[in-house]
Amino acid sequence: MVRSARAERVHFRLRVGVALLSWGGFWVCQARVGDGAGAGRAEIFVAPQVEGVVPRAEVVEPLEGGEEAVVMIDPGHGGLDGGTVGNGLVEKDWTLKVGLALAEELRRRGHRVALTREGDSTLPLADRPALVNAAPRLALLSIHFNAGAADVAGVETWYSWPKKPEIMARLHDGEGLPVAGTGPDDGQKLALAVQAAVQRHTGARDRGIKNREDLAMTSRIVCPAVLIECGFLSSAPESRKIGEAGYRKKLVRGIADGYEEWLVGRSGVPTGAGVPLSAPSAGEAAGDAEH
Ligand SMILES: [Zn+2]
Structure with a gap:
Protein backbone atom coordinates (compact mmCIF):
# COMPACT_ATOMS: atom_id res chain seq x y z
CA MET A 1 0.00 0.00 0.00
CA VAL A 2 1.34 3.38 -0.93
CA ARG A 3 0.12 6.56 0.64
CA SER A 4 1.30 10.09 0.67
CA ALA A 5 1.69 12.18 3.73
CA ARG A 6 3.05 15.55 4.63
CA ALA A 7 6.69 15.32 5.56
CA GLU A 8 6.09 16.19 9.19
CA ARG A 9 3.55 13.38 9.35
CA VAL A 10 5.96 10.70 8.20
CA HIS A 11 6.08 8.20 11.01
CA PHE A 12 8.42 5.31 11.23
CA ARG A 13 9.48 2.90 13.87
CA LEU A 14 13.05 3.13 14.93
CA ARG A 15 14.81 -0.19 15.18
CA VAL A 16 11.74 -2.11 14.09
CA GLY A 17 12.83 -3.19 10.66
CA VAL A 18 12.04 0.11 9.06
CA ALA A 19 13.75 1.49 6.01
CA LEU A 20 13.81 5.22 5.46
CA LEU A 21 15.32 6.40 2.22
CA SER A 22 15.89 9.81 0.77
CA TRP A 23 15.13 9.47 -2.92
CA GLY A 24 14.78 12.19 -5.53
CA GLY A 25 13.45 14.81 -3.15
CA PHE A 26 11.10 12.38 -1.36
CA TRP A 27 11.18 10.45 1.86
CA VAL A 28 10.34 6.82 1.22
CA CYS A 29 9.55 4.95 4.39
CA GLN A 30 8.56 1.34 4.86
CA ALA A 31 6.97 0.58 8.21
CA ARG A 32 5.11 -2.26 9.82
CA VAL A 33 1.87 -0.85 11.11
CA GLY A 34 -0.10 -2.80 13.68
CA ASP A 35 -3.82 -3.33 13.35
CA GLY A 36 -4.41 -3.36 17.10
CA ALA A 37 -4.84 -7.13 17.06
CA GLY A 38 -1.19 -8.02 16.88
CA ALA A 39 -1.14 -8.66 13.14
CA GLY A 40 1.05 -6.04 11.55
CA ARG A 41 1.13 -5.10 7.90
CA ALA A 42 3.81 -3.41 5.88
CA GLU A 43 3.07 -0.03 4.41
CA ILE A 44 5.07 2.31 2.25
CA PHE A 45 4.85 6.00 2.96
CA VAL A 46 6.04 8.58 0.48
CA ALA A 47 6.36 12.21 1.37
CA PRO A 48 8.03 15.17 -0.31
CA GLN A 49 11.05 16.50 1.51
CA VAL A 50 10.61 19.96 2.92
CA GLU A 51 13.70 21.88 3.85
CA GLY A 52 14.18 21.97 7.60
CA VAL A 53 11.50 19.36 8.33
CA VAL A 54 12.80 16.08 9.66
CA PRO A 55 10.39 13.14 9.68
CA ARG A 56 9.33 12.31 13.19
CA ALA A 57 10.07 8.89 14.56
CA GLU A 58 6.82 7.70 16.01
CA VAL A 59 5.17 4.37 16.50
CA VAL A 60 1.88 4.24 14.68
CA GLU A 61 -0.80 1.92 15.98
CA PRO A 62 -4.06 3.23 14.58
CA LEU A 63 -7.22 2.41 16.50
CA GLU A 64 -10.87 2.84 15.70
CA GLY A 65 -11.67 6.50 15.56
CA GLY A 66 -8.16 7.52 14.56
CA GLU A 67 -6.69 7.33 18.05
CA GLU A 68 -3.26 5.82 18.50
CA ALA A 69 -2.53 3.23 21.14
CA VAL A 70 -0.02 3.99 23.83
CA VAL A 71 2.18 1.94 26.07
CA MET A 72 1.15 2.57 29.67
CA ILE A 73 3.69 2.96 32.45
CA ASP A 74 2.51 2.45 36.02
CA PRO A 75 4.86 3.76 38.70
CA GLY A 76 3.79 1.64 41.66
CA HIS A 77 2.25 3.12 44.85
CA GLY A 78 2.32 6.92 45.43
CA GLY A 79 0.92 9.52 47.80
CA LEU A 80 -0.38 7.93 50.99
CA ASP A 81 0.80 4.52 49.81
CA GLY A 82 4.57 4.49 50.15
CA GLY A 83 5.04 0.84 49.23
CA THR A 84 7.99 -0.90 50.77
CA VAL A 85 10.88 0.79 52.54
CA GLY A 86 14.52 -0.23 52.80
CA ASN A 87 17.83 1.43 53.58
CA GLY A 88 16.18 4.83 53.74
CA LEU A 89 14.49 4.47 50.34
CA VAL A 90 10.69 4.62 50.03
CA GLU A 91 9.43 2.57 47.11
CA LYS A 92 6.94 5.13 45.72
CA ASP A 93 9.73 7.69 45.14
CA TRP A 94 11.87 5.29 43.13
CA THR A 95 9.06 3.78 41.07
CA LEU A 96 8.18 7.35 40.06
CA LYS A 97 11.78 8.23 39.16
CA VAL A 98 12.13 5.06 37.05
CA GLY A 99 8.63 5.44 35.56
CA LEU A 100 9.22 9.04 34.47
CA ALA A 101 12.68 8.20 33.09
CA LEU A 102 11.20 5.22 31.21
CA ALA A 103 8.49 7.44 29.72
CA GLU A 104 11.15 9.91 28.58
CA GLU A 105 13.30 7.14 27.10
CA LEU A 106 10.40 5.54 25.20
CA ARG A 107 9.21 8.94 23.91
CA ARG A 108 12.76 9.67 22.78
CA ARG A 109 12.61 6.41 20.82
CA GLY A 110 9.38 7.48 19.17
CA HIS A 111 6.74 5.68 21.23
CA ARG A 112 3.51 7.15 22.48
CA VAL A 113 3.40 6.80 26.25
CA ALA A 114 0.90 7.39 29.05
CA LEU A 115 1.43 7.09 32.80
CA THR A 116 -0.97 6.13 35.57
CA ARG A 117 0.62 8.83 37.74
CA GLU A 118 3.20 11.55 37.08
CA GLY A 119 3.55 12.91 40.59
CA ASP A 120 3.28 11.84 44.21
CA SER A 121 -0.45 11.23 43.99
CA THR A 122 -2.48 8.60 45.80
CA LEU A 123 -3.94 6.20 43.28
CA PRO A 124 -5.65 3.23 44.93
CA LEU A 125 -4.75 -0.15 43.51
CA ALA A 126 -8.43 -0.84 42.92
CA ASP A 127 -8.66 2.15 40.53
CA ARG A 128 -5.56 1.50 38.47
CA PRO A 129 -6.77 -1.33 36.21
CA ALA A 130 -9.77 0.76 35.08
CA LEU A 131 -7.38 3.54 34.03
CA VAL A 132 -5.36 1.12 31.97
CA ASN A 133 -8.38 -0.74 30.52
CA ALA A 134 -10.15 2.46 29.49
CA ALA A 135 -8.76 2.11 25.94
CA PRO A 136 -6.85 -0.51 23.98
CA ARG A 137 -3.21 -0.30 25.04
CA LEU A 138 -0.10 -1.76 23.50
CA ALA A 139 1.15 -2.96 26.87
CA LEU A 140 1.39 -2.10 30.53
CA LEU A 141 4.74 -1.80 32.29
CA SER A 142 4.21 -1.60 36.06
CA ILE A 143 7.29 -0.53 38.01
CA HIS A 144 7.96 -1.75 41.54
CA PHE A 145 10.78 -2.42 43.96
CA ASN A 146 11.04 -5.40 46.24
CA ALA A 147 11.87 -6.14 49.85
CA GLY A 148 12.98 -9.27 51.62
CA ALA A 149 15.86 -10.63 53.66
CA ALA A 150 18.95 -8.43 53.70
CA ASP A 151 20.95 -10.86 51.56
CA VAL A 152 18.32 -11.23 48.82
CA ALA A 153 18.76 -9.16 45.66
CA GLY A 154 17.90 -9.17 41.99
CA VAL A 155 15.29 -8.37 39.39
CA GLU A 156 12.17 -10.38 38.60
CA THR A 157 9.26 -9.83 36.21
CA TRP A 158 5.69 -10.92 36.82
CA TYR A 159 2.80 -11.59 34.46
CA SER A 160 -0.56 -13.33 34.81
CA TRP A 161 -2.00 -16.17 32.80
CA PRO A 162 -4.81 -16.89 32.91
CA LYS A 163 -6.06 -13.48 33.93
CA LYS A 164 -9.20 -12.82 35.99
CA PRO A 165 -12.31 -14.46 34.48
CA GLU A 166 -13.87 -11.12 33.52
CA ILE A 167 -10.69 -10.13 31.70
CA MET A 168 -10.50 -13.51 29.96
CA ALA A 169 -14.11 -12.97 28.88
CA ARG A 170 -13.23 -9.56 27.42
CA LEU A 171 -10.30 -11.08 25.55
CA HIS A 172 -12.53 -13.87 24.32
CA ASP A 173 -15.02 -11.30 23.08
CA GLY A 174 -12.40 -10.04 20.71
CA GLU A 175 -10.57 -7.35 22.58
CA GLY A 176 -7.43 -8.17 20.75
CA LEU A 177 -5.69 -11.22 22.10
CA PRO A 178 -5.94 -14.89 21.28
CA VAL A 179 -7.19 -16.96 24.18
CA ALA A 180 -7.24 -20.39 22.56
CA GLY A 181 -5.92 -23.25 24.61
CA THR A 182 -4.07 -22.88 27.85
CA GLY A 183 -1.01 -21.17 26.40
CA PRO A 184 0.51 -18.09 27.93
CA ASP A 185 -0.58 -14.74 26.60
CA ASP A 186 1.66 -12.07 25.18
CA GLY A 187 2.41 -10.99 28.73
CA GLN A 188 4.72 -13.94 29.21
CA LYS A 189 6.69 -13.02 26.10
CA LEU A 190 6.85 -9.43 27.26
CA ALA A 191 8.04 -10.59 30.68
CA LEU A 192 10.75 -12.76 29.11
CA ALA A 193 11.96 -9.96 26.85
CA VAL A 194 12.00 -7.31 29.60
CA GLN A 195 13.62 -9.59 32.17
CA ALA A 196 16.39 -10.61 29.75
CA ALA A 197 17.10 -7.05 28.60
CA VAL A 198 17.15 -5.63 32.14
CA GLN A 199 19.50 -8.38 33.25
CA ARG A 200 21.73 -7.71 30.23
CA HIS A 201 21.94 -3.98 30.97
CA THR A 202 22.24 -4.04 34.76
CA GLY A 203 23.97 -7.33 35.51
CA ALA A 204 21.53 -7.67 38.41
CA ARG A 205 20.83 -11.13 39.82
CA ASP A 206 18.32 -12.80 37.50
CA ARG A 207 15.32 -13.98 39.53
CA GLY A 208 13.43 -14.90 36.39
CA ILE A 209 9.86 -14.41 35.24
CA LYS A 210 6.95 -15.50 37.40
CA ILE A 242 19.09 2.04 42.83
CA GLY A 243 19.99 5.42 44.33
CA GLU A 244 22.50 6.05 41.52
CA ALA A 245 21.20 7.80 38.39
CA GLY A 246 23.64 5.85 36.20
CA TYR A 247 22.31 2.51 37.39
CA ARG A 248 18.70 3.59 36.96
CA LYS A 249 19.54 4.60 33.39
CA LYS A 250 20.69 1.03 32.72
CA LEU A 251 17.48 -0.23 34.28
CA VAL A 252 15.39 2.07 32.09
CA ARG A 253 17.28 1.16 28.90
CA GLY A 254 16.81 -2.50 29.72
CA ILE A 255 13.05 -2.16 30.15
CA ALA A 256 12.79 -0.06 26.98
CA ASP A 257 14.87 -2.53 24.95
CA GLY A 258 12.83 -5.47 26.23
CA TYR A 259 9.60 -3.70 25.35
CA GLU A 260 10.83 -2.89 21.83
CA GLU A 261 12.13 -6.42 21.26
CA TRP A 262 8.73 -7.78 22.29
CA LEU A 263 6.97 -5.27 20.04
CA VAL A 264 8.98 -6.43 17.05
CA GLY A 265 8.13 -10.07 17.64
CA ARG A 266 4.49 -9.42 18.50
CA SER A 267 3.03 -10.12 15.07
CA GLY A 268 3.04 -13.89 15.68
CA VAL A 269 0.31 -15.68 17.56
CA PRO A 270 1.48 -17.01 20.93
CA THR A 271 2.48 -20.62 20.50
CA GLY A 272 1.68 -21.88 23.96
CA ALA A 273 5.16 -23.34 24.19
CA GLY A 274 5.96 -24.15 27.78
CA VAL A 275 8.54 -21.97 29.43
CA PRO A 276 9.87 -23.08 32.80
CA LEU A 277 8.60 -20.73 35.45
CA SER A 278 10.39 -19.87 38.62
CA ALA A 279 8.78 -21.11 41.77
CA PRO A 280 6.92 -18.37 43.65
CA SER A 281 8.90 -16.84 46.49
CA ALA A 282 8.10 -18.13 49.93
CA GLY A 283 5.58 -16.27 52.01
CA GLU A 284 3.51 -14.80 49.20
CA ALA A 285 -0.01 -14.35 50.47
CA ALA A 286 -3.07 -15.43 48.55
CA GLY A 287 -5.61 -12.84 47.50
CA ASP A 288 -5.41 -9.90 45.18
CA ALA A 289 -1.88 -8.76 45.62
CA GLU A 290 -0.15 -5.59 44.68
CA HIS A 291 3.39 -6.81 44.26
ZN1 LIG B 1 5.44 -2.28 45.07
Whole structure:
Protein backbone atom coordinates (compact mmCIF):
# COMPACT_ATOMS: atom_id res chain seq x y z
CA MET A 1 0.00 0.00 0.00
CA VAL A 2 1.34 3.38 -0.93
CA ARG A 3 0.12 6.56 0.64
CA SER A 4 1.30 10.09 0.67
CA ALA A 5 1.69 12.18 3.73
CA ARG A 6 3.05 15.55 4.63
CA ALA A 7 6.69 15.32 5.56
CA GLU A 8 6.09 16.19 9.19
CA ARG A 9 3.55 13.38 9.35
CA VAL A 10 5.96 10.70 8.20
CA HIS A 11 6.08 8.20 11.01
CA PHE A 12 8.42 5.31 11.23
CA ARG A 13 9.48 2.90 13.87
CA LEU A 14 13.05 3.13 14.93
CA ARG A 15 14.81 -0.19 15.18
CA VAL A 16 11.74 -2.11 14.09
CA GLY A 17 12.83 -3.19 10.66
CA VAL A 18 12.04 0.11 9.06
CA ALA A 19 13.75 1.49 6.01
CA LEU A 20 13.81 5.22 5.46
CA LEU A 21 15.32 6.40 2.22
CA SER A 22 15.89 9.81 0.77
CA TRP A 23 15.13 9.47 -2.92
CA GLY A 24 14.78 12.19 -5.53
CA GLY A 25 13.45 14.81 -3.15
CA PHE A 26 11.10 12.38 -1.36
CA TRP A 27 11.18 10.45 1.86
CA VAL A 28 10.34 6.82 1.22
CA CYS A 29 9.55 4.95 4.39
CA GLN A 30 8.56 1.34 4.86
CA ALA A 31 6.97 0.58 8.21
CA ARG A 32 5.11 -2.26 9.82
CA VAL A 33 1.87 -0.85 11.11
CA GLY A 34 -0.10 -2.80 13.68
CA ASP A 35 -3.82 -3.33 13.35
CA GLY A 36 -4.41 -3.36 17.10
CA ALA A 37 -4.84 -7.13 17.06
CA GLY A 38 -1.19 -8.02 16.88
CA ALA A 39 -1.14 -8.66 13.14
CA GLY A 40 1.05 -6.04 11.55
CA ARG A 41 1.13 -5.10 7.90
CA ALA A 42 3.81 -3.41 5.88
CA GLU A 43 3.07 -0.03 4.41
CA ILE A 44 5.07 2.31 2.25
CA PHE A 45 4.85 6.00 2.96
CA VAL A 46 6.04 8.58 0.48
CA ALA A 47 6.36 12.21 1.37
CA PRO A 48 8.03 15.17 -0.31
CA GLN A 49 11.05 16.50 1.51
CA VAL A 50 10.61 19.96 2.92
CA GLU A 51 13.70 21.88 3.85
CA GLY A 52 14.18 21.97 7.60
CA VAL A 53 11.50 19.36 8.33
CA VAL A 54 12.80 16.08 9.66
CA PRO A 55 10.39 13.14 9.68
CA ARG A 56 9.33 12.31 13.19
CA ALA A 57 10.07 8.89 14.56
CA GLU A 58 6.82 7.70 16.01
CA VAL A 59 5.17 4.37 16.50
CA VAL A 60 1.88 4.24 14.68
CA GLU A 61 -0.80 1.92 15.98
CA PRO A 62 -4.06 3.23 14.58
CA LEU A 63 -7.22 2.41 16.50
CA GLU A 64 -10.87 2.84 15.70
CA GLY A 65 -11.67 6.50 15.56
CA GLY A 66 -8.16 7.52 14.56
CA GLU A 67 -6.69 7.33 18.05
CA GLU A 68 -3.26 5.82 18.50
CA ALA A 69 -2.53 3.23 21.14
CA VAL A 70 -0.02 3.99 23.83
CA VAL A 71 2.18 1.94 26.07
CA MET A 72 1.15 2.57 29.67
CA ILE A 73 3.69 2.96 32.45
CA ASP A 74 2.51 2.45 36.02
CA PRO A 75 4.86 3.76 38.70
CA GLY A 76 3.79 1.64 41.66
CA HIS A 77 2.25 3.12 44.85
CA GLY A 78 2.32 6.92 45.43
CA GLY A 79 0.92 9.52 47.80
CA LEU A 80 -0.38 7.93 50.99
CA ASP A 81 0.80 4.52 49.81
CA GLY A 82 4.57 4.49 50.15
CA GLY A 83 5.04 0.84 49.23
CA THR A 84 7.99 -0.90 50.77
CA VAL A 85 10.88 0.79 52.54
CA GLY A 86 14.52 -0.23 52.80
CA ASN A 87 17.83 1.43 53.58
CA GLY A 88 16.18 4.83 53.74
CA LEU A 89 14.49 4.47 50.34
CA VAL A 90 10.69 4.62 50.03
CA GLU A 91 9.43 2.57 47.11
CA LYS A 92 6.94 5.13 45.72
CA ASP A 93 9.73 7.69 45.14
CA TRP A 94 11.87 5.29 43.13
CA THR A 95 9.06 3.78 41.07
CA LEU A 96 8.18 7.35 40.06
CA LYS A 97 11.78 8.23 39.16
CA VAL A 98 12.13 5.06 37.05
CA GLY A 99 8.63 5.44 35.56
CA LEU A 100 9.22 9.04 34.47
CA ALA A 101 12.68 8.20 33.09
CA LEU A 102 11.20 5.22 31.21
CA ALA A 103 8.49 7.44 29.72
CA GLU A 104 11.15 9.91 28.58
CA GLU A 105 13.30 7.14 27.10
CA LEU A 106 10.40 5.54 25.20
CA ARG A 107 9.21 8.94 23.91
CA ARG A 108 12.76 9.67 22.78
CA ARG A 109 12.61 6.41 20.82
CA GLY A 110 9.38 7.48 19.17
CA HIS A 111 6.74 5.68 21.23
CA ARG A 112 3.51 7.15 22.48
CA VAL A 113 3.40 6.80 26.25
CA ALA A 114 0.90 7.39 29.05
CA LEU A 115 1.43 7.09 32.80
CA THR A 116 -0.97 6.13 35.57
CA ARG A 117 0.62 8.83 37.74
CA GLU A 118 3.20 11.55 37.08
CA GLY A 119 3.55 12.91 40.59
CA ASP A 120 3.28 11.84 44.21
CA SER A 121 -0.45 11.23 43.99
CA THR A 122 -2.48 8.60 45.80
CA LEU A 123 -3.94 6.20 43.28
CA PRO A 124 -5.65 3.23 44.93
CA LEU A 125 -4.75 -0.15 43.51
CA ALA A 126 -8.43 -0.84 42.92
CA ASP A 127 -8.66 2.15 40.53
CA ARG A 128 -5.56 1.50 38.47
CA PRO A 129 -6.77 -1.33 36.21
CA ALA A 130 -9.77 0.76 35.08
CA LEU A 131 -7.38 3.54 34.03
CA VAL A 132 -5.36 1.12 31.97
CA ASN A 133 -8.38 -0.74 30.52
CA ALA A 134 -10.15 2.46 29.49
CA ALA A 135 -8.76 2.11 25.94
CA PRO A 136 -6.85 -0.51 23.98
CA ARG A 137 -3.21 -0.30 25.04
CA LEU A 138 -0.10 -1.76 23.50
CA ALA A 139 1.15 -2.96 26.87
CA LEU A 140 1.39 -2.10 30.53
CA LEU A 141 4.74 -1.80 32.29
CA SER A 142 4.21 -1.60 36.06
CA ILE A 143 7.29 -0.53 38.01
CA HIS A 144 7.96 -1.75 41.54
CA PHE A 145 10.78 -2.42 43.96
CA ASN A 146 11.04 -5.40 46.24
CA ALA A 147 11.87 -6.14 49.85
CA GLY A 148 12.98 -9.27 51.62
CA ALA A 149 15.86 -10.63 53.66
CA ALA A 150 18.95 -8.43 53.70
CA ASP A 151 20.95 -10.86 51.56
CA VAL A 152 18.32 -11.23 48.82
CA ALA A 153 18.76 -9.16 45.66
CA GLY A 154 17.90 -9.17 41.99
CA VAL A 155 15.29 -8.37 39.39
CA GLU A 156 12.17 -10.38 38.60
CA THR A 157 9.26 -9.83 36.21
CA TRP A 158 5.69 -10.92 36.82
CA TYR A 159 2.80 -11.59 34.46
CA SER A 160 -0.56 -13.33 34.81
CA TRP A 161 -2.00 -16.17 32.80
CA PRO A 162 -4.81 -16.89 32.91
CA LYS A 163 -6.06 -13.48 33.93
CA LYS A 164 -9.20 -12.82 35.99
CA PRO A 165 -12.31 -14.46 34.48
CA GLU A 166 -13.87 -11.12 33.52
CA ILE A 167 -10.69 -10.13 31.70
CA MET A 168 -10.50 -13.51 29.96
CA ALA A 169 -14.11 -12.97 28.88
CA ARG A 170 -13.23 -9.56 27.42
CA LEU A 171 -10.30 -11.08 25.55
CA HIS A 172 -12.53 -13.87 24.32
CA ASP A 173 -15.02 -11.30 23.08
CA GLY A 174 -12.40 -10.04 20.71
CA GLU A 175 -10.57 -7.35 22.58
CA GLY A 176 -7.43 -8.17 20.75
CA LEU A 177 -5.69 -11.22 22.10
CA PRO A 178 -5.94 -14.89 21.28
CA VAL A 179 -7.19 -16.96 24.18
CA ALA A 180 -7.24 -20.39 22.56
CA GLY A 181 -5.92 -23.25 24.61
CA THR A 182 -4.07 -22.88 27.85
CA GLY A 183 -1.01 -21.17 26.40
CA PRO A 184 0.51 -18.09 27.93
CA ASP A 185 -0.58 -14.74 26.60
CA ASP A 186 1.66 -12.07 25.18
CA GLY A 187 2.41 -10.99 28.73
CA GLN A 188 4.72 -13.94 29.21
CA LYS A 189 6.69 -13.02 26.10
CA LEU A 190 6.85 -9.43 27.26
CA ALA A 191 8.04 -10.59 30.68
CA LEU A 192 10.75 -12.76 29.11
CA ALA A 193 11.96 -9.96 26.85
CA VAL A 194 12.00 -7.31 29.60
CA GLN A 195 13.62 -9.59 32.17
CA ALA A 196 16.39 -10.61 29.75
CA ALA A 197 17.10 -7.05 28.60
CA VAL A 198 17.15 -5.63 32.14
CA GLN A 199 19.50 -8.38 33.25
CA ARG A 200 21.73 -7.71 30.23
CA HIS A 201 21.94 -3.98 30.97
CA THR A 202 22.24 -4.04 34.76
CA GLY A 203 23.97 -7.33 35.51
CA ALA A 204 21.53 -7.67 38.41
CA ARG A 205 20.83 -11.13 39.82
CA ASP A 206 18.32 -12.80 37.50
CA ARG A 207 15.32 -13.98 39.53
CA GLY A 208 13.43 -14.90 36.39
CA ILE A 209 9.86 -14.41 35.24
CA LYS A 210 6.95 -15.50 37.40
CA ASN A 211 3.31 -16.17 36.69
CA ARG A 212 0.84 -15.08 39.33
CA GLU A 213 -2.89 -15.21 38.71
CA ASP A 214 -3.81 -12.90 41.59
CA LEU A 215 -1.56 -9.95 40.85
CA ALA A 216 -3.87 -6.98 40.31
CA MET A 217 -1.75 -5.01 37.84
CA THR A 218 -1.31 -7.99 35.53
CA SER A 219 -4.37 -10.20 36.07
CA ARG A 220 -6.92 -7.36 35.89
CA ILE A 221 -5.38 -5.76 32.80
CA VAL A 222 -6.70 -6.46 29.31
CA CYS A 223 -3.52 -5.64 27.37
CA PRO A 224 -0.28 -7.60 27.79
CA ALA A 225 0.94 -6.55 31.21
CA VAL A 226 4.08 -7.08 33.26
CA LEU A 227 5.14 -5.95 36.70
CA ILE A 228 8.87 -5.45 37.00
CA GLU A 229 10.37 -5.76 40.48
CA CYS A 230 13.44 -3.66 39.72
CA GLY A 231 15.48 -4.68 42.74
CA PHE A 232 15.44 -5.07 46.52
CA LEU A 233 15.42 -1.89 48.61
CA SER A 234 16.14 -4.17 51.58
CA SER A 235 19.53 -5.13 50.12
CA ALA A 236 22.18 -2.58 51.11
CA PRO A 237 24.28 -2.99 47.94
CA GLU A 238 21.27 -3.07 45.61
CA SER A 239 19.57 -0.07 47.26
CA ARG A 240 22.83 1.87 46.84
CA LYS A 241 22.77 1.12 43.13
CA ILE A 242 19.09 2.04 42.83
CA GLY A 243 19.99 5.42 44.33
CA GLU A 244 22.50 6.05 41.52
CA ALA A 245 21.20 7.80 38.39
CA GLY A 246 23.64 5.85 36.20
CA TYR A 247 22.31 2.51 37.39
CA ARG A 248 18.70 3.59 36.96
CA LYS A 249 19.54 4.60 33.39
CA LYS A 250 20.69 1.03 32.72
CA LEU A 251 17.48 -0.23 34.28
CA VAL A 252 15.39 2.07 32.09
CA ARG A 253 17.28 1.16 28.90
CA GLY A 254 16.81 -2.50 29.72
CA ILE A 255 13.05 -2.16 30.15
CA ALA A 256 12.79 -0.06 26.98
CA ASP A 257 14.87 -2.53 24.95
CA GLY A 258 12.83 -5.47 26.23
CA TYR A 259 9.60 -3.70 25.35
CA GLU A 260 10.83 -2.89 21.83
CA GLU A 261 12.13 -6.42 21.26
CA TRP A 262 8.73 -7.78 22.29
CA LEU A 263 6.97 -5.27 20.04
CA VAL A 264 8.98 -6.43 17.05
CA GLY A 265 8.13 -10.07 17.64
CA ARG A 266 4.49 -9.42 18.50
CA SER A 267 3.03 -10.12 15.07
CA GLY A 268 3.04 -13.89 15.68
CA VAL A 269 0.31 -15.68 17.56
CA PRO A 270 1.48 -17.01 20.93
CA THR A 271 2.48 -20.62 20.50
CA GLY A 272 1.68 -21.88 23.96
CA ALA A 273 5.16 -23.34 24.19
CA GLY A 274 5.96 -24.15 27.78
CA VAL A 275 8.54 -21.97 29.43
CA PRO A 276 9.87 -23.08 32.80
CA LEU A 277 8.60 -20.73 35.45
CA SER A 278 10.39 -19.87 38.62
CA ALA A 279 8.78 -21.11 41.77
CA PRO A 280 6.92 -18.37 43.65
CA SER A 281 8.90 -16.84 46.49
CA ALA A 282 8.10 -18.13 49.93
CA GLY A 283 5.58 -16.27 52.01
CA GLU A 284 3.51 -14.80 49.20
CA ALA A 285 -0.01 -14.35 50.47
CA ALA A 286 -3.07 -15.43 48.55
CA GLY A 287 -5.61 -12.84 47.50
CA ASP A 288 -5.41 -9.90 45.18
CA ALA A 289 -1.88 -8.76 45.62
CA GLU A 290 -0.15 -5.59 44.68
CA HIS A 291 3.39 -6.81 44.26
ZN1 LIG B 1 5.44 -2.28 45.07
